Amino acid sequence: MSSIKVYYSSVSGSREVKQRQEDVLRILDAYKINYELIDISISLKKLQQMRRKVSSPKALPPQIFNGQEYCGDFEMFHKAKENKEILKFLKME
Numbered sequence: 001m002s003s004i005k006v007y008y009s010s011v012s013g014s015r016e017v018k019q020r021q022e023d024v025l026r027i028l029d030a031y032k033i034n035y036e037l038i039d040i041s042i043s044l045k046k047l048q049q050m051r052r053k054v055s056s057p058k059a060l061p062p063q064i065f066n067g068q069e070y071c072g073d074f075e076m077f078h079k080a081k082e083n084k085e086i087l088k089f090l091k092m093e
Contacts, residue, residue, distance in 0.1 A: 004033055004071075005036045006028070008025075008037055008038070008040070009021070010042075020074040040061060
């Protein structure tokens with residue numbers, strides 16, 4: 001069982017954030033990777049939790065974790081996709 005967690009926002013005024021979230025989820029689905037979505041828009045506590053975990057007070061979704069271990073943000077995910085290293089990025093190999 002996978003313990004991939006994706007912090008995202010179901011409500012975002014930013015087209016860029018929405019597109020990045022969709023890209024991450026589409027790729028995870030293509031790799032048939034199970035993941036848990038954590039919606040930061042439902043509570044300030046979830047947003048603060050995400051930002052604390054990534055050590056950045058201005059971090060934006062999507063942020064990706066394997067369990068409690070931080071994998072990275074969209075930029076890092078995109079780079080891993082380009083290098084065909086998604087499983088390595090997700091710390092699954």
